[in-house]
Each structure stands twice: as C-alpha cells, then as structure tokens.
Amino acid sequence: MLEEYPAVAGYYTADEPTYRGFAPGYLQMAYDTIKSVSDKPVYMAFCSQDVSENNPALLQNAYDIGMFDYYPLDLGESLFTDIEDEYFGGVRTAVNWKSSVSNAIAALHSVNKPMINIIQAFGQDAAGAMPPKRLPTSNELRYMTYYALLTHNTPGIALWSMRKLKTTAAHPGEPYPYDGNQWISEVATPLSEEVNAYSDAVMAGEIAGAVDDGNFRIKSRVYFDDDTDLYYLLAINDSDVAVQATMNLNIPVYPSTLARYDGSAVPMNGDSFVLNFAPYEVINLSFLRVQCGDANRDGLVNLGDLQILGDNWQSTNASWGEGDFTGEGAVTLADLQLLADNWGYQIGTESIGGVADWAVPEPTLFTLIGFGGLLLAGRHRNK
Numbered sequence: 001m002l003e004e005y006p007a008v009a010g011y012y013t014a015d016e017p018t019y020r021g022f023a024p025g026y027l028q029m030a031y032d033t034i035k036s037v038s039d040k041p042v043y044m045a046f047c048s049q050d051v052s053e054n055n056p057a058l059l060q061n062a063y064d065i066g067m068f069d070y071y072p073l074d075l076g077e078s079l080f081t082d083i084e085d086e087y088f089g090g091v092r093t094a095v096n097w098k099s100s101v102s103n104a105i106a107a108l109h110s111v112n113k114p115m116i117n118i119i120q121a122f123g124q125d126a127a128g129a130m131p132p133k134r135l136p137t138s139n140e141l142r143y144m145t146y147y148a149l150l151t152h153n154t155p156g157i158a159l160w161s162m163r164k165l166k167t168t169a170a171h172p173g174e175p176y177p178y179d180g181n182q183w184i185s186e187v188a189t190p191l192s193e194e195v196n197a198y199s200d201a202v203m204a205g206e207i208a209g210a211v212d213d214g215n216f217r218i219k220s221r222v223y224f225d226d227d228t229d230l231y232y233l234l235a236i237n238d239s240d241v242a243v244q245a246t247m248n249l250n251i252p253v254y255p256s257t258l259a260r261y262d263g264s265a266v267p268m269n270g271d272s273f274v275l276n277f278a279p280y281e282v283i284n285l286s287f288l289r290v291q292c293g294d295a296n297r298d299g300l301v302n303l304g305d306l307q308i309l310g311d312n313w314q315s316t317n318a319s320w321g322e323g324d325f326t327g328e329g330a331v332t333l334a335d336l337q338l339l340a341d342n343w344g345y346q347i348g349t350e351s352i353g354g355v356a357d358w359a360v361p362e363p364t365l366f367t368l369i370g371f372g373g374l375l376l377a378g379r380h381r382n383k
C-alpha cells in the first residue's frame with residue numbers, strides 16, 4: 001500500500017552506519033526484506049568516516065543509491081571557508097567539503113552506485129542545542145547544490161532540508177544572519193523552484209559536447225527539455241576567484257533567446273557569449289532550440305531554408321547552416337523531411353510540432369515534398 005504511493009521514491013535504511021553503529025548483517029537483512037516486497041530503491045547515507053572505512057563498498061549489497069553528508073559551515077566562519085579548507089583548532093587542514101564530496105562520489109562510483117549529495121540546511125537553534133553550524137547564503141547553497149552534478153556528473157540533484165530548520169535561530173553578523181523560516185522562503189524555496197524547472201531536462205541526461213567552457217575553472221553542462229523545447233545550460237565557477245569566460249555553443253540556438261534564469265538577456269556574438277562569474281557562482285541559462293529546417297536561424301522555416309538545403313543537396317560535410325539538421329553531416333531526405341515537417345514554423349508562435357498547428361495548408365507541404373523529389377531526380381541525372 002505504501003509501496004504504491006507515488007510520492008514514495010524508495011526506502012531509507014541507515015544514516016551514517018559507522019557513526020551510529022549499525023551492524024552490516026542488520027542492514028543486509030533490512031535490504032533483503034524490502035526487496036522481497038518492493039522494486040523501489042533503497043537509500044543509505046554515508047559520512048566521511050563511512051567513506052574512509054570503505055562502507056560504500058563493504059555494504060554495496062545493502063543499498064541501491066548512496067548519499068553523502070558533510071556539513072561544512074560553522075558559526076563564525078566567513079563565506080565558503082570550509083568548502084575548500086577546513087580549519088580544526090585554528091589549523092588549516094586538507095580536509096574540506098569539496099574533497100570529501102569528491103571522495104564519496106569516487107567510492108560510490110567504484111561500486112556502480114549513484115550518488116546524491118546532502119546539503120547543509122540547518123544552523124544552530126535558539127537554545128544552542130544544535131552543533132555550532134550556520135545557514136548557507138544563497139550563493140553557498142547554490143554552489144553546493146550544483147557542485148556534484150556539474151563537476152562529477154552525478155545523476156541528478158536533490159535538495160534536502162531538515163525538520164530542525166524551522167527552529168534555527170537568527171545569528172546576526174553571520175553571512176546569513178536570519179532565522180530558518182526566513183531562510184526557507186528567501187533562499188531554499190527560490191532554489192528549489194529553479195531546480196524543479198530543470199529537473200526533467202537534467203534527468204534526461206547531458207547533451208555531450210554542447211558547450212565549450214572557455215575557462216578551466218568553469219564547468220558547464222547542457223540539458224534539453226522535450227516539453228518546452230528549451231535547452232538549459234548550467235555553469236559553475238569551481239574556484240575562489242572571479243572568472244570571465246567566453247563560452248561557445250556547439251548546438252544551433254536562437255541567439256535572441258539566450259537568457260539567465262531570471263529572464264535577463266545574454267548577448268551572443270555568433271555562437272559565443274561572455275559570462276562573468278563571481279567566486280563559486282552558479283549561472284544558469286536557457287535558450288530555445290532552433291527548429292529543424294531553419295537553416296539560416298531567422299526564426300522561420302520557409303523557402304529561404306529550402307533554397308539553402310537545395311544548394312547543399314547530397315553534401316556529405318554540411319553544417320546546420322547548410323541544411324544538415326540531423327547532425328551526421330550529410331544533407332539527405334531525412335533533413336528535407338524535417339524541413340517539411342516544420343514548414344511554416346515561426347518563432348514565438350505555438351506552431352511547434354503537430355500537423356494541426358501548422359500555419360500553412362497541407363497542399364503546400366505536398367508541393368514541398370514534390371520539390372524534394374525533383375531535387376533528387378536532378379542530381380541523379382547529373383551523375
């Protein structure tokens with residue numbers, strides 16, 4: 001009954017098994033029992049101690065998806081302090097959030113387990129009962145949320161929060177000085193809405209090779225959402241210095257549609273654009289896929305595009321701008337078919353896909369296909 005409830009994504013058996021003293025045999029029995037009645041995944045959360053004691057591998061038959069928790073932000077610490085370097089007793093150590101997360105991902109990937117990173121979402125409560133932690137600022141939360149996905153290509157993003165968040169007290173003077181309730185509405189909710197907007201595209205997988213980062217400190221990936229026809233470019237500055245990156249898109253886009261998440265326009269120069277990153281900043285963009293058939297990218301699929309395709313008919317090393325819409329380099333009937341499918345498309349209208357939405361009557365389409373036939377015949381005669 002619980003098993004069939006759609007909001008139940010899976011089952012969670014152990015939080016930090018080493019730290020809490022769970023016996024391996026007990027965890028295996030729990031896993032086997034769940035699996036005897038359910039196909040849903042079993043989750044287990046590991047801490048740094050679990051990773052150093054090799055628990056992701058030792059317990060590999062007792063979970064399906066591994067999670068990792070490391071809470072770096074302590075009261076009194078400045079922005080991003082322990083992201084790179086943790087201080088113990090005033091001494092800078094090699095232990096830090098970034099290396100710990102990377103180690104956990106490596107440990108899980110070595111036994112072929114997906115990894116979900118658990119982000120710090122709590123600070124100290126009013127009674128001082130919680131550990132001396134502070135709430136992340138918006139930039140810190142965004143960096144930590146996207147880090148595993150963009151630098152290690154973990155299979156998704158999970159935003160997490162703790163019930164104790166609601167009792168987290170305001171701490172004036174800290175980088176985020178307000179209480180947990182304000183943090184929920186001001187920091188966590190906007191980020192979760194943003195992540196939700198990308199979730200379908202991210203879960204569908206990266207479009208490999210779609211973007212050149214332009215700077216070794218920048219890690220960016222492109223995803224595509226079938227429902228909205230939008231690409232999402234998620235980019236992270238994985239360093240503590242400001243970076244200006246000239247990035248290049250290797251997929252056809254409408255330059256006028258490149259925008260930040262807030263809708264503000266990003267100017268393009270050909271297929272390139274410039275982004276200025278603050279330290280650790282995440283910048284997310286969206287842009288509209290160029291409709292198949294629109295070779296000259298003017299937002300219309302019409303005779304001008306058909307002419308271009310005709311001029312390059314049967315070319316074997318063509319680009320999008322020369323009529324290869326399928327991406328294999330050849331201009332063939334498949335490309336002509338795509339052009340015909342979208343004949344009459346106009347950017348900004350609801351004419352994407354579906355015969356019923358076409359702006360032109362069907363006889364025009366038949367004429368077009370007839371023209372293609374003539375093109376084919378013409379080439380054959382010339383050989």
Ligand SMILES: [Ca+2]
Pocket residue numbers: 293294295296297298299300301302304305
């Ligand atoms: Ca066009």
Ligand SMILES: [Ca+2]
Pocket residue numbers: 323324325326327328329330331332334335
């Ligand atoms: Ca082609």
